[in-house]
Amino acid sequence: MTTAQQAAAQAVIDGPRGSLYGPFVPLLRSPELMSCAQRLGEYLRYRSAIGTRLSELAILVTARAWDQPVEWAIHAPIAAEAGIRPDVIDAIAQRRAPSGLAADEQAVYDFCTELQRDKRVSDASYAAALSQFGEHGVTDLTGLNGYYALLAMVMNVAQTPAPASSAPPLP
Secondary structure (H helix, E strand, O other), rough: HHHHHHHHHHHHOOOOOOOOOOHHHHOOOOOOHHHHHHHHHHHHHHHOOOOOHHHHHHHHHHHOOOOEEEEHHHHHHHHHHHHOOOHHHHHHHHHOOOOOOHHHHHHHHHHHHHHHHOOOOOHHHHHHHHHHHHHHHHHHHHHHHHHHHHHHHHHHHHHOOOOOOOOOOOO
16 A cells, blocks of 8 residues: 555544444555545544434434445434334335434425435425434535445446345345
8 A cells, every 4th residue: 555545544443433434444555545435434423413313213214315335334224223113124224215204304305305315406305304403414414425325326337245244135
């Protein structure tokens, strides 16, 4: 590795992730991009204005939209630990709308589904998200979608294999 790659890799290892895995392996080919991306991801994943439970829901919707097995394998178990019900996780995996969501979960699901599918969000979904999370939260929710779409693209291009996981693979 170059000096820049070594520094970028060490920054990921020394951060809350604790190791270099998933998207950070192919991103290492562009150490400055990896460094910028991992700092953005560290904020979105660990300190987002919508909290871990809802961030993980957004990540799952994005992983499913991009058919991304690494993101799914990593985040489905985290989402379950954070309080996303197993039937909700399964419905997203099966490309079905989950039922019985809490209002905040429904706002995230609708916002993310529309953004990933339609490349925009309806006024109704925006208003629901704004009511639940405020402008800061809506901005972070949008950022979560963009960041995890970036990682999905990187791993899909690199054909990154999914790690072992307690979550069933995407169908």
